[in-house]
Amino acid sequence: MSDIKIDKVVDIINDAGKKIVGRTRLQKIAYLLTATGLDDNFTFIYKHYGPFSEGLAASAEFGALFGKLNETKAQTQWGATYSTYTVDDDVPSAEDPSRHTLASIAAASDSIELELAATALFLFSEGYSDPWEETSQRKPEKVTQTRIKNAKALLKELSKVPVPNSIPANLFS
Amino acid sequence: MKTVREKAPADQKSRENIALAAAMVHDVGHGPFSHAFETVGKRLGLKLADHEVMSDELIRNGEIADILNNDIMPGFASNVANMIKKEGKITLHNSVVSSQFDADRLDYMQRDRLMTGSKHSAIDLTWLLANLDIGEVTTGIDDTEVGTIPTFVIGPKAIQAAEAYVIGLFQLYPTIYFHKTTRGAEKLFAEILVRLVQLVQDGDSKRTELPSRHPLIRFAEEPESLETALALDDTVVWGALQLLRDSGDALLASFADRLLNRKLFKCYDIRADIAHRYDPRSTGDPQNIEKIEKSCASVMIKLQEWQGNKEEAVPRIIVDVAEREPYKAGGSTNGHNEQINVRTDGGELIDIQQRSEIVRSLSAYKLTRAYYDPDDNEACEIIAHVIKGEIN
Numbered sequence: 257m258s259d260i261k262i263d264k265v266v267d268i269i270n271d272a273g274k275k276i277v278g279r280t281r282l283q284k285i286a287y288l289l290t291a292t293g294l295d296d297n298f299t300f301i302y303k304h305y306g307p308f309s310e311g312l313a314a315s316a317e318f319g320a321l322f323g324k325l326n327e328t329k330a331q332t333q334w335g336a337t338y339s340t341y342t343v344d345d346d347v348p349s350a351e352d353p354s355r356h357t358l359a360s361i362a363a364a365s366d367s368i369e370l371e372l373a374a375t376a377l378f379l380f381s382e383g384y385s386d387p388w389e390e391t392s393q394r395k396p397e398k399v400t401q402t403r404i405k406n407a408k409a410l411l412k413e414l415s416k417v418p419v420p421n422s423i424p425a426n427l428f429s
Numbered sequence: 430m431k432t433v434r435e436k437a438p439a440d441q442k443s444r445e446n447i448a449l450a451a452a453m454v455h456d457v458g459h460g461p462f463s464h465a466f467e468t469v470g471k472r473l474g475l476k477l478a479d480h481e482v483m484s485d486e487l488i489r490n491g492e493i494a495d496i497l498n499n500d501i502m503p504g505f506a507s508n509v510a511n512m513i514k515k516e517g518k519i520t521l522h523n524s525v526v527s528s529q530f531d532a533d534r535l536d537y538m539q540r541d542r543l544m545t546g547s548k549h550s551a552i553d554l555t556w557l558l559a560n561l562d563i564g565e566v567t568t569g570i571d572d573t574e575v576g577t578i579p580t581f582v583i584g585p586k587a588i589q590a591a592e593a594y595v596i597g598l599f600q601l602y603p604t605i606y607f608h609k610t611t612r613g614a615e616k617l618f619a620e621i622l623v624r625l626v627q628l629v630q631d632g633d634s635k636r637t638e639l640p641s642r643h644p645l646i647r648f649a650e651e652p653e654s655l656e657t658a659l660a661l662d663d664t665v666v667w668g669a670l671q672l673l674r675d676s677g678d679a680l681l682a683s684f685a686d687r688l689l690n691r692k693l694f695k696c697y698d699i700r701a702d703i704a705h706r707y708d709p710r711s712t713g714d715p716q717n718i719e720k721i722e723k724s725c726a727s728v729m730i731k732l733q734e735w736q737g738n739k740e741e742a743v744p745r746i747i748v749d750v751a752e753r754e755p756y757k758a759g760g761s762t763n764g765h766n767e768q769i770n771v772r773t774d775g776g777e778l779i780d781i782q783q784r785s786e787i788v789r790s791l792s793a794y795k796l797t798r799a800y801y802d803p804d805d806n807e808a809c810e811i812i813a814h815v816i817k818g819e820i821n
Contacts, residue, residue, distance in 0.1 A: 260730060278571025299474060301482075304515045305570070310471070321726055334567035334574060335780060367571045394516040397568070398575055 259311055262319040264297040269325055269343045271350040272363035276341045279313070280305060284374040285362045286312050291377055293420030294355045302382070306375035316341065358417045365410050368398050372407040373414075380427060387427065432581070433521050436563045441520065446501065448522035451512045452532045454493055458483025460658065461666045465615040469622040477658040485510050486655055521563055521579040529769045530561060530581045538598055545605050550597035553590045560587030564770055564778050582770040582778055591769060592787050599755040603794050607751055609696040613800050616747045617684045617693065618666070621673065624680045625649060636677040645669055679742035694747065694800035697812045700725050703797075706820050724819045725797040731815050732799055745808045749798040755791035756782060 268286050269276050276282045287307040289295035298309040320327035326342045350356035362370055372391055379387035388408075392399045412428035430445060458480040460466035470478020477483050487493055494506040511517035512526055525532050535554060542550050564582040568575045583591045605611075622645075628636055629649035639646050644660040651657045673685035687693060703724045708717040729748050736746050757767050769781040782788050801808035 280571050301476075301479070318726055321722055330572075332569055332572055332574070334569060336567075336569055338571045367573045368575060371570055394511070394514075396518055397578065398570075 259315075260318050261297050261311065261315045262322065262324045264295070265312060265315045265319050265341075266325050266343050266347065267350075267355075268295070268359060269341050270347050271352070271355040272359035273356075274343050274345070274347070276363050278338050278340070278367055279316075280371060281363060281367050282316060282341055283308055283312060284367075284370045285359050287374050287378065288358060288362055288414065289355060291374075291381065291421065292358065292414075292417075292423065294352070294358060300378070302378060306371050307378040354417050354419055358414055358419065361410070361413055361417075366403075366406065369403050369407040369410055371395075372398065372403060373410045376407065376427060377411065377423065380424060430525055432558065432561045432563075433525060436521070441522065444520050444522040447505070447508045447512055448525045450497060450501075450505070450509045451526045454488055454509065455484060455513045455526065455533065456480065457487050457493065458485070461661050461663045462615065462618055465618050466622070466661075468615070468619050469626070472619070472623055473626055473652075475626070475652045477652060477655070481514070483655075483658060485514060487659075488513070491655065491659075519578045521581075524579070524581045528580055529767060530557070534598065538594075538601065541601060541605060547601075547605060549604070550601050552594045552597050556587055556590045557583070557594060560584035560590070562772055564772065566768060566770060566778070580768075580770070582772050583781070584772055585774050588771055588781075588784060591771065591781055592785050595756050595769065595781065595785075595788050596791070599753065599791065599794070602753040603796075607753070607794070607796055609698070609798065610693065612749055612751075612796075612798070613693045613696055614688060616749060616800050617688050620744060620747065621670075621681060621684045621688070622666075624678060625673075626652070628678060628681075637681060638672050638676045639669055643669065643672075680744070683743050695803040695809075697799045697801065697809065698796075699728055699799055699812070699816060700795060700797040702813075702816055703728070703820065706816075724816075725795075728815050728819050729797055731819075732812065735811060735815070745801060745805055746812065747800040749796065749800065752793055752795045754793045756788055 265282075265286075268282070268289065271289075272285055276285060284306065286295065286298055286309060287300050290298060290300060298312045298315075300307040300309045302308070316325070316327070319325040320341075324343075326344070328340050328342075329337050330340065331337055350359075365373075372395065375395070376387040376391045379390050384390045388404060392404070408428040411423050415423040415425070415428065430448065433441075433448075434445065458477075460470075460478055460480065460483070463480065466478055467480060469475070477486070488497070488506055488510040497506040497509060498504065508517070512523060515523065515527055524530065535552075535557075538550060538552060539554065542548070560583055562582050562584050563579055565577040566580050566582075567577050625637055625639075625645060626649040628634060629646055634641065634646050634649070637646070644657065644665045648654075648657040648661055670685040670689050673681045674689065676682045676685070700721070704711070704721050707720045707724070708714060729750055732746050732748050736744055736748075739745065756769070770778040771781050771784045772778055773784075799812045801812065
């Protein structure tokens with residue numbers, strides 16, 4: 257059983273503007289916060305859909321169960337189910353401007369491009385010399401030239417946020 | 430594969446070979462006692478304890494890679510590894526390796542019931558395979574559509590066989606995979622391995638009483654090494670247990686003895702107790718279900734805290750939580766298809782949950798258990814007390 261850190265998930269959703277659409281988005285936002293040194297509460301491994309934390313997933317589930325955060329499920333046009341996470345308005349606003357800016361930008365981005373960006377950053381941290389090429393090979397059904405361009409632009413925008421561990425410039429140059 | 434060959438539009442011999450090789454080698458990375466070893470890896474952050482990571486390494490870089498690349502064709506090993514990881518180009522062949530009707534699942538469902546002597550969960554494999562068809566399903570990430578992928582679908586004549594398959598697979602979890610005795614033994618095994626690795630990494634390997642070149646000691650010293658991980662198997666652990674009984678560490682000595690002599694911890698079924706108290710007639714009332722879920726989670730957290738605050742060398746209460754969904758309806762997300770689509774007589778593809786009242790009515794099987802020494806009355810009383818406190 258993973259360590260349950262409900263308050264830390266609430267913080268992430270709060271930092272993202274009190275709302276995150278999708279489990280994948282939640283995972284990738286948390287990973288970006290972790291990779292940039294703005295969070296150290298969850299451990300990520302590589303899964304089929306990029307960096308993933310079992311502890312984060314379990315904490316979000318418990319958070320919803322205990323009413324510390326809200327998880328509503330809706331159906332996509334093609335019949336799949338996705339979650340939207342929110343925290344109540346009375347949760348105090350985010351205190352760390354860097355966390356708030358980074359999480360908000362990521363939350364507003366396209367989920368496929370966010371996944372590609374987080375995956376490239378993760379693969380870079382794993383020592384891959386060309387993480388974009390590796391990302392393209394691993395996710396050909398998701399990769400297009402436009403999406404890679406936008407994913408790089410997303411990392412560039414995120415890199416402007418002051419963080420302890422900068423996003424390497426060669427990932428978006 | 431015969432279905433793929435019949436239904437796939439073009440000659441795809443190379444993809445077929447990749448799928449066959451992937452089906453054969455997909456589990457080569459399992460450590461001793463398979464999934465129980467993975468829980469050790471998760472607790473200690475040991476990458477190679479994850480069988481998917483280990484399999485990937487072995488297929489891409491080990492002896493297997495040499496055989497696949499030299500005897501079949503250069504680059505073949507990577508193609509096989511990619512198909513297992515659900516990466517790279519997605520074709521119908523991926524469904525043979527990873528889908529609701531993949532070869533692994535269809536095999537282990539039959540093998541596990543045979544090897545455990547269970548008579549339920551039988552499936553009509555012949556009829557299922559005879560009625561496998563192919564179709565295109567949409568995939569996406571969260572609320573964003575990615576595209577379509579080819580996959581297996583079931584023909585209209587096999588809806589009952591598909592229902593039996595969903596139910597059969599689901600029922601293997603409470604009866605076999607989540608059996609309380611097996612899980613209890615796995616818990617002791619995990620505690621032994623976690624303590625052993627921690628002792629070695631703290632420079633205290635002598636306390637284990639294992640020789641310095643023992644595979645478990647070497648793995649604990651170099652958990653990132655493929656060679657040391659590869660040297661581990663069930664027999665290595667069974668052999669080590671005899672030596673660990675003489676360990677100076679109380680946990681290692683006690684739990685090794687328990688595993689060897691089948692003196693397992695006793696299981697307290699927390700969920701059953703709580704469910705009986707809130708909903709003795711199993712009405713399934715949503716309010717009762719919510720109370721049960723919250724109480725189970727709360728009891729689990731409190732017992733973990735209770736154990737965490739103790740400074741005893743040997744854990745007295747070990748919590749176990751697991752869950753199995755009978756079927757995840759509603760299409761695929763993240764490009765990974767776990768849906769069963771049924772082709773209607775009119776040629777439409779619909780989710781089996783939409784088509785089958787039986788599948789629609791199934792709910793997840795959840796377990797919340799605590800394990801304790803049967804001679805430790807206080808531990809049993811603590812569990813009962815925490816449950817009672819939660820209910821009142």
